[in-house]
Structures are given as structure tokens and as C-alpha cells.
Amino acid sequence: MSTQVLKVGVLTVSDRCSNGSAEDKSGPNLIRIIREDGSFGENPNIVYKCVADEVDDIKAVLLDWSDNVKVHLILTTGGTGFAARDVTPEATSQVIDREAPGLVIAMITKSLNVTPMAMLSRPVCGFRKQTLIVNFPGSMKGSQECFEFIKPALPHALDLIQDSSERVVAAHKEIQSVEGSVSHTCPHGRHHKHKTQEQMGDMRTDQKQTRSREDFYKVAERARQSPFPMLPVQEAIKIVLEQAKSVGEEQTKNLLDAHGRVLASDVYATDPVPPFPASIKDGYAVVAADGPGKRSVIGPITAGDMSDVRVKPGCIARISTGAVVPEGADAVVQVEDTELFQSSDEGAVELSVKILSEPKVGQDIRPVGFDIKAGEKVLSANDYIGSAELGILATVGCTSVKVYKSPLIAICSTGNEVCDPGVPLGVGQIRDSNRFSIISLLKSEGFETVDMGIIRDSPDEVSMKFKELLSKFDVIVTSGGVSMGEKDYLKGVLRGVLDATIHFGRVFMKPGKPTTFATASFNGKTKLIFCLPGNPVSAVVTCHLFVIPALRKMAGYSRPQASIVKAKLGFGINLDARPEYHRTVLSWPSQENLPIASTTGSQCSSRITSMRSANALLMLPPKQDNLKRLEIGSIVDALMIHKL
Numbered sequence: 094m095s096t097q098v099l100k101v102g103v104l105t106v107s108d109r110c111s112n113g114s115a116e117d118k119s120g121p122n123l124i125r126i127i128r129e130d131g132s133f134g135e136n137p138n139i140v141y142k143c144v145a146d147e148v149d150d151i152k153a154v155l156l157d158w159s160d161n162v163k164v165h166l167i168l169t170t171g172g173t174g175f176a177a178r179d180v181t182p183e184a185t186s187q188v189i190d191r192e193a194p195g196l197v198i199a200m201i202t203k204s205l206n207v208t209p210m211a212m213l214s215r216p217v218c219g220f221r222k223q224t225l226i227v228n229f230p231g232s233m234k235g236s237q238e239c240f241e242f243i244k245p246a247l248p249h250a251l252d253l254i255q256d257s258s259e260r261v262v263a264a265h266k267e268i269q270s271v272e273g274s275v276s277h278t279c280p281h282g283r284h285h286k287h288k289t290q291e292q293m294g295d296m297r298t299d300q301k302q303t304r305s306r307e308d309f310y311k312v313a314e315r316a317r318q319s320p321f322p323m324l325p326v327q328e329a330i331k332i333v334l335e336q337a338k339s340v341g342e343e344q345t346k347n348l349l350d351a352h353g354r355v356l357a358s359d360v361y362a363t364d365p366v367p368p369f370p371a372s373i374k375d376g377y378a379v380v381a382a383d384g385p386g387k388r389s390v391i392g393p394i395t396a397g398d399m400s401d402v403r404v405k406p407g408c409i410a411r412i413s414t415g416a417v418v419p420e421g422a423d424a425v426v427q428v429e430d431t432e433l434f435q436s437s438d439e440g441a442v443e444l445s446v447k448i449l450s451e452p453k454v455g456q457d458i459r460p461v462g463f464d465i466k467a468g469e470k471v472l473s474a475n476d477y478i479g480s481a482e483l484g485i486l487a488t489v490g491c492t493s494v495k496v497y498k499s500p501l502i503a504i505c506s507t508g509n510e511v512c513d514p515g516v517p518l519g520v521g522q523i524r525d526s527n528r529f530s531i532i533s534l535l536k537s538e539g540f541e542t543v544d545m546g547i548i549r550d551s552p553d554e555v556s557m558k559f560k561e562l563l564s565k566f567d568v569i570v571t572s573g574g575v576s577m578g579e580k581d582y583l584k585g586v587l588r589g590v591l592d593a594t595i596h597f598g599r600v601f602m603k604p605g606k607p608t609t610f611a612t613a614s615f616n617g618k619t620k621l622i623f624c625l626p627g628n629p630v631s632a633v634v635t636c637h638l639f640v641i642p643a644l645r646k647m648a649g650y651s652r653p654q655a656s657i658v659k660a661k662l663g664f665g666i667n668l669d670a671r672p673e674y675h676r677t678v679l680s681w682p683s684q685e686n687l688p689i690a691s692t693t694g695s696q697c698s699s700r701i702t703s704m705r706s707a708n709a710l711l712m713l714p715p716k717q718d719n720l721k722r723l724e725i726g727s728i729v730d731a732l733m734i735h736k737l
């Protein structure tokens with residue numbers, strides 16, 4: 094877009110919002126996403142109004158914003174339906190000079206993938222002089238979705254309207270590279286040239302295979318065998334861990350902020366613990382050499398007291414656990430080993446007490462630095478800060494520590510058939526489970542993620558979205574679109590468009606065979622891209638095996654991989670041709686010497702219920718001529734994914 098600050102107008106059209114009987118959520122939501130998105134410059138200038146469903150009121154704002162305020166982009170939300178008072182399209186039609194039907198088609202077509210109700214929307218898009226006006230539906234969800242649908246084209250559209258020639262040329266170059274320079278005509282008449290497709294070769298070494306847009310659609314010419322070697326799981330994990338590097342360090346603001354992070358530097362105690370000789374018992378501070386016998390009592394000294402009591406031979410001082418042992422005393426005798434001899438004031442004052450045991454020097458005293466010496470290293474770089482470590486930090490008075498930064502992580506699903514769980518299912522559609530299981534799995538591992546929605550099966554959309562993700566995140570995790578299907582575009586876009594390095598595109602495992610791992614450079618930073626298989630179990634299992642260890646390594650963990658324990662099969666099983674990660678519930682009855690593994694039923698990689706309650710993945714070996722089945726009682730490795 095042009096270098097000038099973009100002016101955006103957000104106009105909510107709603108009788109109820111304008112008269113205050115309902116809260117406008119859609120307008121403010123559009124403003125928020127425009128601000129957060131970043132595609133419209135650092136700080137777009139946004140004006141906002143809410144008017145009633147009246148043609149004249151709507152027109153007045155559209156005319157003022159386009160002719161006087163010279164807003165570049167006006168987004169209206171509301172009043173586009175079939176109801177009598179829905180008049181936003183009529184008002185818009187009356188002010189625009191030229192229509193932009195492509196935007197309308199894009200919005201309606203894509204919305205129909207989400208809900209058949211999109212048929213009942215009548216948006217109008219077009220421009221008045223140099224202002225682009227776009228009608229969105231009134232609901233927050235609908236308006237946000239429509240915005241996302243047309244967003245990829247908006248910056249270029251605005252440049253064209255503003256005739257910002259430098260940016261237009263730059264954008265053309267970019268489109269040319271994204272689309273691989275196939276001869277096609279862009280909407281305003283410029284032609285791009287062909288580039289030839291390079292030879293297919295070893296995917297791990299020959300990465301730069303620029304692909305044209307048409308190549309993506311040549312279904313008959315697609316490879317009929319995957320060109321990616323199937324790597325053993327351990328080799329694939331090794332590659333991932335080699336690429337996973339810290340994204341930096343930061344100082345925590347306060348003590349509790351450090352919880353769940355990993356230290357980036359060693360921590361030393363400045364003071365000793367305890368900082369004074371402390372009594373271990375409630376009793377009497379004595380001179381050990383006095384031995385047992387009757388003593389006169391001084392004190393008391395309780396915890397936290399600043400006492401100037403001094404114990405002389407023949408005297409003892411009453412003392413509490415945690416109190417400073419007074420000068421002169423070299424032992425503490427617990428109250429249980431004493432007897433009252435004489436008291437006054439009806440028992441309020443102890444005058445003398447009989448010591449019954451033989452005290453030893455140092456008995457029941459913690460000397461200075463007994464627990465922690467001054468200058469001692471109490472925690473090391475790469476230690477995870479759990480509750481014990483937080484207690485240690487508090488003990489040594491360290492309220493701010495240097496920790497590793499958490500990587501910024503984007504989560505996306507892919508697939509034309511995939512839709513949000515809340516919307517009614519259309520023909521051929523399924524609900525997205527992967528985004529939700531992956532986001533929550535990573536959260537339970539202490540990693541915050543950003544839900545970046547569903548990417549449709551189109552090379553353009555995949556490449557646009559990935560470009561956006563690469564600019565904003567350190568790690569991208571997607572699911573789906575990585576196998577042999579004609580619309581499995583991710584690998585092709587990664588290599589052919591984004592110039593990413595695909596480190597592996599298949600792994601010898603079940604589930605998870607087409608797991609793909611790539612890196613791409615953006616602004617000098619290496620971004621990690623995990624394209625997990627679409628099958629719900631495959632996505633979750635591979636997230637455990639590859640994504641979580643990588644994130645842990647980036648976050649500073651010294652042992653990023655999950656623990657592997659031995660377990661005894663509580664069932665018999667036929668082995669698969671691939672090493673299988675069988676979801677299991679491990680339990681450990683007290684009479685058993687190993688945990689017992691029970692199966693979660695059918696292990697089909699589409700059957701998400703096979704993950705239910707699973708706390709481990711049994712690492713079953715691949716079937717061999719001499720080993721086709723494991724019987725009940727066999728001992729196998731189990732990779733822990735939750736607590737036992």
C-alpha cells in the first residue's frame with residue numbers, strides 16, 4: 094500500500110445499535126482486527142460511526158467520509174439482508190461510481206463454505222473516486238470472516254485506486270513471484286511471463302523448485318509417488334531439534350511471572366540461609382558444658398525477635414523454633430527434655446527449669462548458611478522454574494530473573510471441508526478438531542498460541558496466509574494438506590513459492606506418515622514450519638513427537654523430549670508395517686512391577702476418541718517376518734504424554 098497513513102472508515106448500520114438498545118460489537122471488532130492485522134500499515138487512521146438503517150443517514154456518512162475526510166477504505170457492517178429495513182446496499186449503490194463485483198463474489202463464495210445463509214446477503218462493493226466501499230454483514234462473526242476473505246486483495250486494490258505506482262509495481266512483482274510467472278492477465282491488463290518448472294529431485298537438497306500457479310492445477314502431471322524419503326522417527330526428531338533454537342531472553346517483571354519459564358542464566362544466593370544461627374526446636378538455649386540440672390530461665394526469644402539476651406553458664410534462655418540462638422548458648426534442648434522447677438505469677442513466669450538430658454554442642458541449632466551458603470549457585474541456566482524453583486528464588490530474594498523468551502506460535506487448520514465447530518455442517522463438511530486439540534495441548538504444555546483459523550485448499554490462499562504467518566510468528570503449526578491429494582498444496586507452496594527448506598516430508602510411523610517439517614528465512618530469522626497430517630489423531634500424535642520437543646528446546650529446556658518408560662501390555666496386538674504409536678492408558682496397580690497398558694480401542698488415525706484419557710503412546714515395533722504380534726504381558730516402551 095502507499096506510504097501515506099491509511100484512513101479507514103468503519104460504519105455500523107443498525108437501528109438497535111444506533112438507538113442504544115443493543116451494543117455494537119461488529120464495528121469495534123473490525124477496528125480491532127484492522128489495528129492488529131498489520132497489513133494496513135503500522136497505525137491506520139480509523140474513523141467510526143453508527144447510524145440507523147436509513148438510506149439518507151448511510152449515504153450522508155459515505156459521502157462525507159469519501160469526499161471530505163478522503164477515507165481510503167470504508168467498511169460497512171449491517172443492513173445487507175432481506176429485511177425491509179436492510180438498505181445498506183441501496184445506499185452504497187447510490188454513492189459509488191464503479192462496482193467491484195469480484196469482492197462480492199469472493200465474499201459470498203467463501204461464506205457459502207461456512208453457511209448456506211450467505212445466500213441471503215446482498216453486499217455491494219465499489220468505489221467512489223478514490224474511496225473503496227465494502228458492505229459486510231451485520232454479525233460480528235460474519236463481518237470478520239468476510240473481512241478475512243477479501244483482505245489478501247485489499248492492500249493491492251487500495252494501491253490501484255490511489256494509483257500509488259511504485260507500490261503497484263512492487264506488488265506486481267510479488268504477485269509474479271507468488272504465482273510463479275505463468276502467463277496470465279491480472280485484472281487490470283498486465284501480463285506476466287512464464288518460468289519453466291525445474292526438475293523434481295531429492296527434496297531435501299534441491300529446494301528451489303519455483304512452481305507456477307498452473308503447475309498446481311496440473312493434476313494429471315502430479316507425482317504419483319511421494320518424492321520424500323520416509324525418515325525414521327528418531328532421525329526426524331534429531332533434525333527438528335537441530336533447527337529449534339532460542340528466540341531470545343527476557344527479564345521477568347516479578348517473581349510469579351517466572352513460573353513455567355526456563356532460566357537463561359545461573360542464580361546465586363547473595364545471603365546465607367539461615368542468615369543467623371536458628372533454633373530447630375521449641376525449648377531452651379543452653380551452654381552444653383553445663384550438662385543436665387537445674388537452671389534459672391531468661392528470655393523468652395521467639396521467632397522474629399531482635400533480642401539482646403546473653404546466656405551465661407548456669408542460665409538458659411527459653412527459645413522458639415526459628416528464633417535467633419542467643420550469644421553464649423551453644424545448644425538447644427527441646428522442651429520435652431525439661432521439667433519445670435519453679436514459677437511465679439500463677440504460672441506466667443518460668444523462674445527455673447531442670448534440664449533432663451545431656452546436651453551436645455551444636456544440638457538443634459542450624460548454623461549460618463546451613464541450608465544455603467552465601468555465594469552458592471542455587472539454580473542453573475536451563476533449569477525449568479516450577480514451584481520448587483520459585484520457592485528457591487524467593488528464599489534467596491531473587492524477584493526478577495533472566496528467562497528464555499517463549500516463541501510466537503500460530504496454529505492453522507487447512508481444508509475446504511473443514512469448518513468451525515459452531516456452524517451447521519454443509520454437505521461434505523466436517524468440524525475442525527485439530528486446531529482445538531493442538532491449541533489446548535500446547536497450552537497444557539505452557540505454550541500460548543494464536544489461533545489463525547482455517548486455510549482453504551488453494552495455492553494462492555496457502556501462500557498468502559503463510560507469508561502473513563512468516564512475518565508474524567516464530568513457529569507455524571498447520572494440519573492437513575500434506576499427503577498425495579490433488580489439493581494437498583502445502584509442500585508445493587513451501588518449496589515452490591515460499592522457498593522454504595523442507596527437511597522432511599514423510600516419517601516412518603503410524604499415525605503421522607506425511608508429517609512435514611520445513612524452515613524458512615524471514616527478515617534474517619529462521620522460522621519453523623510444522624505441517625502435520627490432517628487426520629485428527631495423526632495431528633495430535635505428531636504434535637507430541639515433533640512440535641512439543643521443538644518448542645521446549647526453543648524455550649530453553651535442557652531435556653526437551655518426553656520420558657519413555659517400560660510398560661506391560663494388558664492386551665495382545667497385531668503389529669503394523671510402520672512403527673505404531675498406540676494410544677494407551679497406563680495404570681500402575683501396587684502389586685505390579687511395571688505399569689500396565691490398556692488400549693483405547695481402534696487405532697484408526699481418524700478416530701479422535703482413541704486419544705481419550707490416553708496418558709502414553711506405546712512405541713510398538715514394525716511387523717517383521719519373525720515378529721508379527723505382541724502378546725499380553727509383553728514389555729514395550731511407552732512415551733509419556735500425561736501424568737501416570
Ligand SMILES: Nc1nc2c(c(=O)[nH]1)N[C@H]1C(S)=C(S)[C@@H](COP(=O)(O)OP(=O)(O)OC[C@H]3O[C@@H](n4cnc5c(N)ncnc54)[C@H](O)[C@@H]3O)O[C@H]1N2
Nearest residue numbers: 506524525526527573574575576577581606626627628631
Ligand atoms: N495416496 C495416498 N493417500 C494418502 C496417504 C498416502 O501416503 N498416499 N497418506 C494417508 C495418511 S497416512 C494420512 S495421515 C492422510 C494425511 O492427509 P493430509 O495431511 O493431506 O490431510 P487432509 O487430506 O487434508 O485430511 C486428511 C483427513 O483428515 C481430516 N481433517 C483434515 N483437517 C482436519 C481438522 N482440522 N479437523 C478434523 N479433521 C480434519 C480430513 O477431512 C481428511 O479426512 O492422508 C492419507 N492419504
Ligand code: MOO
Nearest residue numbers: 604605606631698
Ligand atoms: O499416517 Mo496416517 O497419519 O496413518 O493416518
Ligand SMILES: [Mg+2]
Nearest residue numbers: 574576578581
Ligand atoms: Mg490430503
